[in-house]
Amino acid sequence: MLSVERYNLILELIKQKKNIRLNEIVEELKISEATARRDLNFLEAKKKIKRVHGGAVLVDTKEEDIDYKKLINIEEKEIIAKKAIEHIEDGQTIYLDAGSTTGAMIKYLSKFKDLKVVTNGYHYINDLLKLKNIEVYILGGKLKEKTGAIVGVTALLMLKNFNFDISFLGTNGVDKDGYSTPDPEEVIVKSEAVKRGKKVFFLCDHTKFFNKTFINFAKLNDGVLISDTNIPEELENK
Known part of the structure; x- marks a missing residue:
């Protein structure tokens, strides 16, 4: 699975649940915990989510950056x-x-x-x-x-x-x-x-x-x- 596909799937999961635990991402996407952490770090850097203990929550932004x-x-x-x-x-x-x-x-x-x-x-x-x-x-x-x-x-x-x-x-x-x-x-x-x-x-x-x-x-x-x-x-x- 491409990284872009994972980002989109993770965002969809968080939108549905409003918050998600790391182990849920691992189970849903069938990926390693290390990969899930990297993806969450990327999405947080792009200000799409906020990392919390054990998982992440959705950040409501007005507009995404061009990258x-x-x-x-x-x-x-x-x-x-x-x-x-x-x-x-x-x-x-x-x-x-x-x-x-x-x-x-x-x-x-x-x-x-x-x-x-x-x-x-x-x-x-x-x-x-x-x-x-x-x-x-x-x-x-x-x-x-x-x-x-x-x-x-x-x-x-x-x-x-x-x-x-x-x-x-x-x-x-x-x-x-x-x-x-x-x-x-x-x-x-x-x-x-x-x-x-x-x-x-x-x-x-x-x-x-x-x-x-x-x-x-x-x-x-x-x-x-x-x-x-x-x-x-x-x-x-x-």
């Missing part, structure tokens, strides 16, 4: 990324949001010619610069260290100067009221990126269906949802 996001739902993100690039054509200008799902698209952009890519994803600059076929523009503004996103009014003002053939955005949740995120400073950037795109695609794996976080940045009919699985009728663009 953790890259580790979870990897297969789902690959499916979404491959679907998303089908909408890109040579010579286009695209916006890539700072999310880990949009980041999964980057390695597939090498197949296109003369792309211009604008992003607020600080963590993805090095990956983008390795692609010799594109021009890369990064927004300036406040760096949100936890997620690697550049946010706030300064980023918004810069974003207003661009026009995109396609805007690709991630989301923390989607329900009947639209797409949402925990951070108000990120909302103003996401909302403007939606306005600047001729076409807009929201990239969202099935685990975020019917989740509602702090503030909405777009309505369902502002773009098309791309996911790793069939999209529930309640979440379709109508």
Whole structure:
């Protein structure tokens, strides 16, 4: 079993029970006590759980950091990324949001010619610069260290100067009221990126269906949802 799979299974167990003992993890996952301890140490370092004597309890965090996001739902993100690039054509200008799902698209952009890519994803600059076929523009503004996103009014003002053939955005949740995120400073950037795109695609794996976080940045009919699985009728663009 891959370590990422174990992390997800441990988190699911803790979510169900609210707290869990080390021996329960060993029995449920059929792993050694040493492996269980290492996994719990990793999850605690990522502030997903809190270690207590003999086990762990769940920590309710508003938003995971980018390093953790890259580790979870990897297969789902690959499916979404491959679907998303089908909408890109040579010579286009695209916006890539700072999310880990949009980041999964980057390695597939090498197949296109003369792309211009604008992003607020600080963590993805090095990956983008390795692609010799594109021009890369990064927004300036406040760096949100936890997620690697550049946010706030300064980023918004810069974003207003661009026009995109396609805007690709991630989301923390989607329900009947639209797409949402925990951070108000990120909302103003996401909302403007939606306005600047001729076409807009929201990239969202099935685990975020019917989740509602702090503030909405777009309505369902502002773009098309791309996911790793069939999209529930309640979440379709109508």
